[in-house]
Amino acid sequence: MFKMPEKIIYALPEEIGNTELFVGRKKEFDYYLGDWYYYLVNNMAQSQAIVARRKKGKTAFLQRLFNILWSCSESKVIPFYYAIQEEQITRASFAKEFFATFASHYLSFLTRNEEWVRTPFDYVEMKEYITQYPDLYKKSKSIDAYEKTGNWDLMWKVASRIPFDIAVSTGVKVVQIIDEFQNINAYILDERGNTIDTMSGAYLILAEKREAPLIISGSEVHGLLEIVRRLTARFKERTLGNLPEDEAKEAIRRYAKASRTKINEQAEEKIWNLTQGDPLYIRALMQSEHNDTKDYTNEDNIIATYTQEITQGEIYGTWTEYIAKIFVEVNKRNAKRILLYLFQAGEERTRAQIIKDLKLDITDSELETKLHKLIKADLISRGETYFDYKIGKDKTYELVFRHLFQKEIDYFVPDIKKELRQEMGRTSYEKGKFREYLVRERIKKPFNLKDLAENGIDLTIKPKTILERETVKVGLRDREIDLIVKGNVELWIDVKDTKGKYGKREADRWIEIKQAIGEKSPKTLFATYSQNRYTAAAKELLVSNGVYVLKGEEGE
Numbered sequence: 001m002f003k004m005p006e007k008i009i010y011a012l013p014e015e016i017g018n019t020e021l022f023v024g025r026k027k028e029f030d031y032y033l034g035d036w037y038y039y040l041v042n043n044m045a046q047s048q049a050i051v052a053r054r055k056k057g058k059t060a061f062l063q064r065l066f067n068i069l070w071s072c073s074e075s076k077v078i079p080f081y082y083a084i085q086e087e088q089i090t091r092a093s094f095a096k097e098f099f100a101t102f103a104s105h106y107l108s109f110l111t112r113n114e115e116w117v118r119t120p121f122d123y124v125e126m127k128e129y130i131t132q133y134p135d136l137y138k139k140s141k142s143i144d145a146y147e148k149t150g151n152w153d154l155m156w157k158v159a160s161r162i163p164f165d166i167a168v169s170t171g172v173k174v175v176q177i178i179d180e181f182q183n184i185n186a187y188i189l190d191e192r193g194n195t196i197d198t199m200s201g202a203y204l205i206l207a208e209k210r211e212a213p214l215i216i217s218g219s220e221v222h223g224l225l226e227i228v229r230r231l232t233a234r235f236k237e238r239t240l241g242n243l244p245e246d247e248a249k250e251a252i253r254r255y256a257k258a259s260r261t262k263i264n265e266q267a268e269e270k271i272w273n274l275t276q277g278d279p280l281y282i283r284a285l286m287q288s289e290h291n292d293t294k295d296y297t298n299e300d301n302i303i304a305t306y307t308q309e310i311t312q313g314e315i316y317g318t319w320t321e322y323i324a325k326i327f328v329e330v331n332k333r334n335a336k337r338i339l340l341y342l343f344q345a346g347e348e349r350t351r352a353q354i355i356k357d358l359k360l361d362i363t364d365s366e367l368e369t370k371l372h373k374l375i376k377a378d379l380i381s382r383g384e385t386y387f388d389y390k391i392g393k394d395k396t397y398e399l400v401f402r403h404l405f406q407k408e409i410d411y412f413v414p415d416i417k418k419e420l421r422q423e424m425g426r427t428s429y430e431k432g433k434f435r436e437y438l439v440r441e442r443i444k445k446p447f448n449l450k451d452l453a454e455n456g457i458d459l460t461i462k463p464k465t466i467l468e469r470e471t472v473k474v475g476l477r478d479r480e481i482d483l484i485v486k487g488n489v490e491l492w493i494d495v496k497d498t499k500g501k502y503g504k505r506e507a508d509r510w511i512e513i514k515q516a517i518g519e520k521s522p523k524t525l526f527a528t529y530s531q532n533r534y535t536a537a538a539k540e541l542l543v544s545n546g547v548y549v550l551k552g553e554e555g556e
Contacts, residue, residue, distance in 0.1 A: 086186075089189065090189050178214060275396070320404070342391045
């Protein structure tokens, strides 16, 4: 199994800059340094395609993965990283550059010379370093011979195979990490200056080579997937999503420290709610040039800065780049109406529903073509079937789009600041996500149950860990428990903050859970907290069944 190096050597300069700002991706590392690594060393690893739109952190993850693998000097797993640029290059030059970069990374690993990763050889310079490595030297001679005869196709064939050939001849494993892979069919030119849209075909066979599997990635999601699917399932597709809540909040803390921005726990919660763990949104907010107050403990400052990012900053620029590309190809007005419609629907819609609700004067086939282009541009996605379409919940993307087009479509100008405040309101007194926070603040230090609950007993509880929204198996069902306090005793708390009072239905559910858990853990205590109090029947039922009813906040 893989053993993490004691120290990561950052041989490959990471685009994130300050390496301390890289946070999380535990799920992804657990897989690639766990099961996938095991399959790799046992000659079973399948090539991978990591997909996500621009600035989701793909490059940061891949570069960190490279540096971790490179830092393991005793292993026989050699990483190779190559990013295909968005610039035209001849197939001959591309073949030589690819070959020289591989040689640089390969020799740097063997010799532990970090400089050869930081500044890879060019093809001419490489020659003086590979004479002692016959496998590399012979292949370079082949490339030279094919270049003299003008056979660029065979030059690329040799270069594309070199990671596999070296792995086989030396008995090592090579992990090929190729970023922005979708560019391979878009920017490489043949002898007549024409784009070669079949360059990726080399990997129809090479992706199956277990000695040198690939991890490819790209920002143009559907452009990459078109290539991957053309390669007849040679690659396993994996999506790189947003950071989970715990990792996102750690990222917020680190960026706050790096940008000298004041935050507190409430600010973290609000920023999490706005960004939902999107790496671009977090970085843009924390490093924004509009963050002049350097104080996000004040909600108004968060709103002011984020509004600037949505209307003219990096977030705005990233999304408008995606949107502008597709509106060149698709009828602008109908496309805009469809997007706004899907935002407002908040759920999947069929083509028939879209045509009917928008009164579109087009056929189902014409709409399908239009929707396919919107999917290809990563602006919408398919639902459960090929007949359903949706936009994933992303308030930031929605506000960028509506800021640009809603006035044009339905003569309504969105109040961005108000909507951002409502979005953050999930963590305030007005909305629910802050409910657990309120209770948790009261119980994170030792407390006496008689002081906290209306029907409490004289029992001091000393919390060690407080779990939030923990999913547990209760009988045959999974149940989400709002708060679980673990300490000298265990206390489960059900929290309700909706406008209605805590009623009999909620009480019956909680008592049912208490009874089921009580059979296995009779010492576990149960309590409830309701911001809007209880019906008389519900409170009586809870108390009679041994549930502690927590007192409201002062002033409630």
